[in-house]
Amino acid sequence: MFSKIILRGASKVAVLSVLVAIVWFAGDRAAHAEYGDVVINNYSDKIGMRPAVFPHWFHRIRFRCSVCHADLGFKFKAGGNLINMEKIMNGEFCGACHNGEVAWSIENCAMCHSGTPGTPTQIHNSTAQRLVAPAYKAPGAK
């Protein structure tokens, strides 16, 4: 009986310390967002819209990279395409598909403008974001 109580107490303490360790190590250093998601906030914050979040993985399941990055002219750079709603309405960039024909139409504002306000333009979980120190340069390299 006595040993059972001790065992129960000890296992509780053990479980608790494991939990504490998990919270400690996973806490604020953790990255959450899905790998490759792009936050586009060139203008959104200034206009009072939520930044747009582009889920790369979702589109990759349905289209080869070349459809957007060759045929539609999306540059390989987060925020580098300077997309705005006028261009989208004219059928450029997202508007090439998000027109009610290939994919849902742009009156569904909240589907893209879904980012937390203040989130800067970025690619989530990128290798560059996760570097501990700046990229290595060989001695004498410019």
Added chain:
Amino acid sequence: MRMNGKLFSCFSLSLVLFLASSVAQAAAAQVDPMNQLNVNLKKVATDNPDAAKDGSHDATNEGTLVLQAPKAAFGAFVKSDFGNRVDWVQTLRSGKINPRADRLDPNAELDTVDFNIHRPVKGFMPDVIFPHKQHTEWLKCQNCHDSIFIPQKGANKISMADILQGKKCGVCHGKVAFPVKTSTCKKCHSQKKDTAALIKKLSAQ
């Protein structure tokens, strides 16, 4: 007597567990946070979180909850242990996904090419073998040539610093294609060298 033995072993086990956990806790309390393990490690806490919990989406936005959850999509895909935790090349080849090669034509196909580029690199790092096949299953020639890579063997100066900063291979790798980390080095640096000969050569210098 047998019962007593069981009781005793149970008691001693619990005592050991209790002591171990309290010692560990006491130690954790004394060590300065700066001296804990992995102070600089940026760990991904949750793989493929739902949009509402991923840290970039606003959970109070009406559209956020309508979005497909990555985990729901990736269920049958070929797994990897980095990036999206999806091996996209093998998933494509397995037929689990059939991404369009044209915005409108579901039957369009990409022209794949199948030849490798051998890039010698310095030191003990295995040489790089760049395979065109995987890349042209997703991309067109013009995606890389000539704006990122000059289509001529030996004409491109590539460094890991460039790649880590999002240039050259790093335009995609580290952002949306598989990331740069210890477990992925060998995916590119795949041609082993004669390291014994290299050690001999360096030792003679």
